[in-house]
Amino acid sequence: MVYFHLAIHLISSNQAIFMYLINKKINRIQKIKKKSFTELGIKERENLQEWIANYPESLGEEILIIQKEFSGFTDTNERLDLLALDKEGNLIIIENKIDDSGKDVTWQCLKYASYCSSLKKSQIIKIYQDYLNKNSNGANAEEKICDFLDNAEIEETILNVGLSQRIFLVSGSFRKEVTSSVIWLLNYGLRIQCFQVTPYELGEQLFLNFEQIIPVKEAEEYSISMAEKTKEDIEVQTETKSRHKIRVEFWSQLLKEMNQQSDLFQNISPSKNSYIGKSSGIRGLSYVFVAGKNCGRVELYIDRGETEENKKLFDSIFNRKEAIESSFGHSLEWERLDNKKACRIKFEDSRLNLYDKENWQDMISFLVRKMIKFEEAMEIGLTFIKKEHSL
Numbered sequence: 001m002v003y004f005h006l007a008i009h010l011i012s013s014n015q016a017i018f019m020y021l022i023n024k025k026i027n028r029i030q031k032i033k034k035k036s037f038t039e040l041g042i043k044e045r046e047n048l049q050e051w052i053a054n055y056p057e058s059l060g061e062e063i064l065i066i067q068k069e070f071s072g073f074t075d076t077n078e079r080l081d082l083l084a085l086d087k088e089g090n091l092i093i094i095e096n097k098i099d100d101s102g103k104d105v106t107w108q109c110l111k112y113a114s115y116c117s118s119l120k121k122s123q124i125i126k127i128y129q130d131y132l133n134k135n136s137n138g139a140n141a142e143e144k145i146c147d148f149l150d151n152a153e154i155e156e157t158i159l160n161v162g163l164s165q166r167i168f169l170v171s172g173s174f175r176k177e178v179t180s181s182v183i184w185l186l187n188y189g190l191r192i193q194c195f196q197v198t199p200y201e202l203g204e205q206l207f208l209n210f211e212q213i214i215p216v217k218e219a220e221e222y223s224i225s226m227a228e229k230t231k232e233d234i235e236v237q238t239e240t241k242s243r244h245k246i247r248v249e250f251w252s253q254l255l256k257e258m259n260q261q262s263d264l265f266q267n268i269s270p271s272k273n274s275y276i277g278k279s280s281g282i283r284g285l286s287y288v289f290v291a292g293k294n295c296g297r298v299e300l301y302i303d304r305g306e307t308e309e310n311k312k313l314f315d316s317i318f319n320r321k322e323a324i325e326s327s328f329g330h331s332l333e334w335e336r337l338d339n340k341k342a343c344r345i346k347f348e349d350s351r352l353n354l355y356d357k358e359n360w361q362d363m364i365s366f367l368v369r370k371m372i373k374f375e376e377a378m379e380i381g382l383t384f385i386k387k388e389h390s391l
Contacts, residue, residue, distance in 0.1 A: 059168055076115070090160065275289060303342035303343075
């Protein structure tokens with residue numbers, strides 16, 4: 001009689017996996033011969049698929065098989081091997097191959113995952129009920145799902161939320177183009193795992209070893225966290241590029257209007273930064289426009305390189321505060337910034353939003369008017385410090 005057993009490999013070296021039988025009586029080990037599924041006459045659907053369907057824990061966690069040979073996709077006759085749920089209610093697409101993964105299995109599974117991403121809870125329950133009607137004497141799908149997920153009521157159960165689908169690839173070996181694409185996809189946050197399944201023979205006994213090779217089981221948590229970080233970095237990078245484009249466009253429009261009314265910002269180019277500045281005519285003192293998500297402002301920025309000198313100039317201008325604010329027509333924010341080298345005098349409106357393009361014209365008109373008035377008012381202080389500090 002031939003027995004099929006689950007076994008754990010004892011020695012692994014790169015791509016070679018060895019299995020040994022321990023003989024405790026004589027204190028020796030005996031090498032178990034690695035075989036191919038083809039050599040043993042083992043079939044993908046009749047054997048491997050059935051073994052996993054009846055013992056899903058072989059894939060390293062508790063999962064619930066809800067359908068075999070699932071073909072319930074609109075406008076396509078494609079079938080995925082096994083469909084399952086994990087303990088969080090996420091769908092798992094399981095694709096099995098025998099001795100070779102083939103070169104297109106990754107693309108095949110991505111298609112299946114995209115098809116399954118739109119399945120609603122009611123559809124998933126029906127899929128499972130159909131499976132139970134064929135394979136489990138019509139047991140109640142809702143009850144079994146609730147039991148599996150440790151939920152008391154089906155109404156409280158959440159299934160297949162968002163882009164939470166997972167992919168399990170199972171094969172005797174994986175081609176490099178498959179492992180390469182899987183590792184690349186992991187960096188984009190796709191939840192995909194590769195299991196290498198290897199049969200062994202010892203006399204009339206057959207053994208079967210499941211090994212998660214991507215991500216390596218011991219480093220799975222690290223791999224997931226790195227993938228999440230990579231995804232976050234890419235999102236930040238994409239968002240940053242988008243912001244840069246918006247800022248350049250905004251400053252282009254603002255400078256065009258500013259240059260029609262004043263010479264202050266002549267020969268200044270649009271910037272990808274959240275600010276653009278122009279020298280006041282005194283080294284280290286600049287007039288600056290600032291625009292962000294929650295503010296638009298005009299300011300005089302003071303930084304001549306030396307903290308003490310910056311504070312003295314700020315204090316000298318501050319001594320003309322009443323006259324400057326009277327000329328400007330509004331109170332200003334006087335930021336001496338004692339814990340920093342530079343100083344700042346500014347007028348800000350927190351209601352302005354750079355990323356609200358519909359209101360750009362109002363925002364630009366406001367900032368241009370305020371900068372022109374701000375420069376006129378600041379000349380009171382700048383004229384004084386030129387004399388007092390011989391600038």
